[in-house]
Amino acid sequence: MKCYLCGLEAQKTDEPHGSQLIDCSDCGIYRVSGLVLKELGAKRFNFAMMRDDLHRQRQFNATLVAEINTETAIWA
């Protein structure tokens, strides 16, 4: 599949409750919630701000996996 942020080739793993785990060599690993995936049909992420936030989340939470859900999603 294509990464939801940068559009490059990425690995997708389906998770329970309709969310997906994306592993992009450029953006890193992030989880997209099912609700956000539905909204992605009609909207686009603000790429630069979203990438900054994923970076911040990883540092703040000391995890490799950043979360994109209805609270953290930043739309263009």
Ligand SMILES: [Zn+2]
């Ligand atoms: Zn990417």
